[in-house]
Amino acid sequence: MNHIQTLRLEHDTPAALYLLACTRLAYLVAVRLVLGAARHAVWQTRRRIKRTWPRTARRLGLTVEETIRSWIASPGAPISRRVLIPSIRAKREPWGVRVELRTIEGVGLVEIEKVADHLADAWRVPIVRAEQHKPSTVTIRALLWDPLTTTTDSPAVSMDGRADHAVASWLVGTDQDGRTACVKTSDVSGIVVAGLAGYGKTNLLDNRFAALAPSDRVQFAVIDGKGGPDWDSHAPRCFAFAKDSPEQAHEILCHLHNLLTARQHLIRDRLGVKNLWETGPSQSWPLVVLIVDEAHTFFYETKGTDAEAKQRDRIARESARIIEELVRKGRNVGIQIVLATQKATGDAIPTKIRDNCQVAISFAQRTSEAAIAILGTDITQYPDAHPRRLQNPDYVGVATLVADGRPGYTLVRTPKATPDQNIQRLARQTAHLTADPLTLLGGTEPSKATS
Ligand SMILES: Nc1ncnc2c1ncn2[C@@H]1O[C@H](COP(=O)(O)OP(=O)(O)O)[C@@H](O)[C@H]1O
Ligand SMILES: [Mg+2]
Structure with missing residues (x-):
């Protein structure tokens, strides 16, 4: 525990923070140069979506909470609660990011469509559209440009x-x-x-x-x-x-x-x-x-x-x-x-x-x-x-x-x-x-x- 705290303190020094910020900036500039502005924007959006998904899902109510009882069915058995977050896979496309969401009971196409505008805000894209082509999977399109x-x-x-x-x-x-x-x-x-x-x-x-x-x-x-x-x-x-x-x-x-x-x-x-x-x-x-x-x-x-x-x-x-x-x-x-x-x-x-x-x-x-x-x-x-x-x-x-x-x-x-x-x-x-x-x-x- 002490060891972890010491490491954190070391990272928090101004020099370490400065170095971290510079490395991060250099990385982002390199990616942007390699990919070009448009593909870089797509890459960044995909990263943001994946990184923030658990938090975004919780805030927009795209989660389901359930109670789990111990398998020992006795009156004093412990009860715990867990939050289910639908899993996602994000794929880069020429127009933005395609997100394949695995539905869970209570979170499907209707729920996603209701919060599409909020998803667009959270992911910083102008348009989010959702549709369902196969059971259990909702396709969400985060469009950086309208192909139309x-x-x-x-x-x-x-x-x-x-x-x-x-x-x-x-x-x-x-x-x-x-x-x-x-x-x-x-x-x-x-x-x-x-x-x-x-x-x-x-x-x-x-x-x-x-x-x-x-x-x-x-x-x-x-x-x-x-x-x-x-x-x-x-x-x-x-x-x-x-x-x-x-x-x-x-x-x-x-x-x-x-x-x-x-x-x-x-x-x-x-x-x-x-x-x-x-x-x-x-x-x-x-x-x-x-x-x-x-x-x-x-x-x-x-x-x-x-x-x-x-x-x-x-x-x-x-x-x-x-x-x-x-x-x-x-x-x-x-x-x-x-x-x-x-x-x-x-x-x-x-x-x-x-x-x-x-x-x-x-x-x-x-x-x-x-x-x-x-x-x-x-x-x-x-x-x-x-x-x-x-x-x-x-x-x-x-x-x-x-x-x-x-x-x-x-x-x-x-x-x-x-x-x-x-x-x-x-x-x-x-x-x-x-x-x-x-x-x-x-x-x-x-x-x-x-x-
Ligand atoms: N698909 C398209 N993409 C980009 N510009 C278009 C497209 N279709 C038409 N335009 C532009 O609109 C102008 C008018 O198109 P046109 O086909 O002559 O219209 P209409 O026959 O309906 O009067 C064209 O000269 C062109 O500049
Ligand atoms: Mg004509």
Whole structure:
């Protein structure tokens, strides 16, 4: 005992304390230099969490006290009390620290969620989130940065076979844990992307284009309702291309309708199946992706009474009818329509089209009505993922969607598209793959433009 006291006294001398502080500082500076600022912050947070856990758990009531009786069941047997603290394992992640907590009776997900803000204060991190994926383990995420507000770059364009995999599954981006989020694109004939102007719709479609362009199993048609230069660079890789001219857009739609009719006639004879997705798209029978950016442009009717207005309105109705038919019937013959629109409400895009699209992706929305129009009423049960929450410049490029294999709605940070000159280069490099899918069928041209 005396020996211990003497040691303590020695440590308490100013020189010893000074030496201890210097060593500690030198250690921390060295770690910071080796790891860099970001990883150092993660390292420090993990250390703090592990070091302070028993105290934090006690203070926040994340413990259970129980009475232990001696196994000798006699009236005078000693009774003792013990405090159970859930055990934790802390793991460093690029965004912060993942804590796996072993639950005990009385301390589980609900209790952790109640004190999440206090945990954030104790661990000195801005956000703490908890969730449970398996029995007896609660995953607590101490986030130093919100992955959703950190811009990410699009992956390098893959010129090898990986582009073919992208045909059936679209890697849209990363979720709030930095995990990849995909949507299934096989057996899909319609995809709607909605959101306020400037929040990342065209950027997202650019990503999709870049992922698919190197595949000879995909052919593109683009109609750009905005009419600006957004899609000019993509043109060499498109078998059909139009800007905001309703007449030209209508012409492309008629051509695709011919393709639909021809493929419907030929699919069983040529492929031996009733659904293209049973065998998957091929070079001679590619997936046809029609991208219609600012799609609401083509559905707008002026309701004017002069001859020109009537003609324009007729074209708008006809275009809406063809798109509706392509979305309804295109799935098994490999035709996929991707519509981007600012609003997905009935006044902007016919509900018959919208409601038949299997995939819906929403960037920021101003009203609940607009969010429900695109994502359905279920979104009201997921306030955290509601697109109204995304009306902030930090959330440009963040969308809400139903991700493949995940329950409910997931917020996803989409990567910033590859620069325009790269898209231009990609489109030129892959231009030799461009072919009209109707010609690929062997020149089968049904006589009627539309049914
Ligand atoms: N995922 C993203 N990451 C970072 N910035 C983005 C992202 N998406 C869009 N942006 C920025 O927002 C701007 C507008 O995006 P855009 O796709 O044209 O919007 P929209 O088509 O919805 O009007 C882009 O020029 C880009 O600077
Ligand atoms: Mg746009």
